[in-house]
Amino acid sequence: xxxxxxxxxxxxxxxxxxxxxxxxxxxxxxxxxxxxxxxxxxxxxxxxxxxxxxxxxxxxxxxxxxxxxxxxxxxxxxxxxxxxxxxx
Numbered sequence: 001x002x003x004x005x006x007x008x009x010x011x012x013x014x015x016x017x018x019x020x021x022x023x024x025x026x027x028x029x030x031x032x033x034x035x036x037x038x039x040x041x042x043x044x045x046x047x048x049x050x051x052x053x054x055x056x057x058x059x060x061x062x063x064x065x066x067x068x069x070x071x072x073x074x075x076x077x078x079x080x081x082x083x084x085x086x087x088x
Contacts, residue, residue, distance in 0.1 A: 001029075003071070003088060004049060006038040007064040010057060020056040029087050031080040033073075039080070041087050 006024060010017060017036075024030055029041035042049070046065040054063055071088075073081060 001041050001043055002045075003068045003084075004040045004042060004044075004046065005033075005064075005066045005068050005071075006040060006049070006053065008036050008053075008057065009062045010036075011060045011062070012058060015058065015061075020053065023053055023056045031077075031083040033076050033080055039084055 008020065010020075024038050024040065027040045027042055031039045033039055040049070044052075046067055050063060050065040053065070057063060071084070073084075
């Protein structure tokens with residue numbers, strides 16, 4: 001399985017993140033690293049994930065999906081740090 005980083009920026013004032021967050025949380029393995037940065041573990045490619053998640057954002061928003069091969073961190077939520085360590 002692949003370790004994937006997802007980052008997004010919803011650029012229109014007043015946008016609701018709920019449908020995008022639900023889409024990210026539909027993956028079996030996920031963790032919220034920062035407000036708009038998530039970790040997931042999946043067999044899907046970055047392109048497949050990007051295509052799926054882009055259904056839940058507007059055309060003026062941005063979305064970044066990347067397969068991670070190594071990572072380290074400072075100051076992220078302790079439960080997410082443990083989750084990443086346990087599932088890497």
